Amino acid sequence: MRQEKPGVLLVNLGTPDAPTTPAVKxxxxxxxxxxxxxxxxxxxxxxILNGAILPIRSPRVAKLYASVWMDEGSPLLVYSKRQREALAARVDMPVELGMSYGSPSLKTALDSLMAQGVTRLIVLPLYPQFSCSTVAAVWDGITEVFAGYRSLPSVHFIRDYAEHPAYIAALKASVEKSFATHGQPDLLVASFHGIPxxxxxxxxxxxxxxxxxxxxLKTALGLTDKNAMLTFQSRFGREPWLTPYTDETMKxxxxxxxxxxxxMSPGFSSDCLExxxxxxxxxxxIFLHAGGSSFNYIPALNADALHIDMMVELVNEHL
Structure with missing residues (x-):
């Protein structure tokens, strides 16, 4: 009988290796x-990509990355590594981190897991809400890597965890901590990354x-449409994206x-450029220039203990 050995692959979007124009390009x-x-x-x-977007956007985006770069590296990579380390300390199995784009690559992470004898792979994309542009891209990337393997593990793919009680509890705690520190605002805004x-x-x-x-989350906090709203950020290109837009709302x-x-940005498991x-x-x-008096950003869950608790629950549910 084959000896089963579980392992976890955490996946996030990725980040440039450095806040420089060549790396960002x-x-x-x-x-x-x-x-x-x-x-x-x-x-x-x-x-369009090679002749206009990359030459024009890369220097501009590199400056933005430089403004948020940490001593340990890109925020998204720093916090994702901390998440991996914290989860690995809580579960009795290998845990690796891979990025859809950039380093560490999905192939590097999967090669490491397979070298450790993993036969039951639990894939946890660190996107709380499914989208074809994020979670489905993880599926594609894993399939591409496995195309070169002679033997495959069983794969348990966590589609998303948008309503998972432990996730909502972690978000609720982060909001309550912010309210306790800064006072309850006129409005709590949940800004999610947009898609076309x-x-x-x-x-x-x-x-x-x-x-x-x-x-x-609104129900857990006891809020209503009068003091909480949802928006979408980070639109790109000219076609319509999901509305309402965060920047126009702030204005x-x-x-x-x-x-x-x-x-807060409940669609991001780690703080990052966005x-x-x-x-x-x-x-x-934008908000202060338009006449607002107080703006506070509630950090992503990052490696918060309740966030790691949620990851442990998700992994255990798929064992």
């Missing part, structure tokens, strides 16, 4: 070449998964009498 090229992210026909997309509206129209249930998280709120806000620079930096400036 390499990362963006890999990321924006994925058809799950940009599904424009290649004959049309390649000239077209993706949702074609069947991606990401918007529903975001609202499932938001409604569960309009002071004119509606909302002078204090606290903003939370630290876009939300805590750019959107804070």
């Amino acid at each position: 390499r990362y963006l090229k890999q990321f924006l070449s994925d058809k799950r992210v940009v599904d424009t026909p290649r004959w049309l997309w390649w000239p 509206q077209r993706f949702a129209d074609q069947g991606d249930d990401y918007p529903q998964r975001c609202y499932a998280t938001f409604e569960a 309009s709120l002071p004119g509606k009498g909302i002078k204090s806000v606290q903003v 939370t630290l620079e876009e939300i805590s930096g750019e959107n804070c400036e």
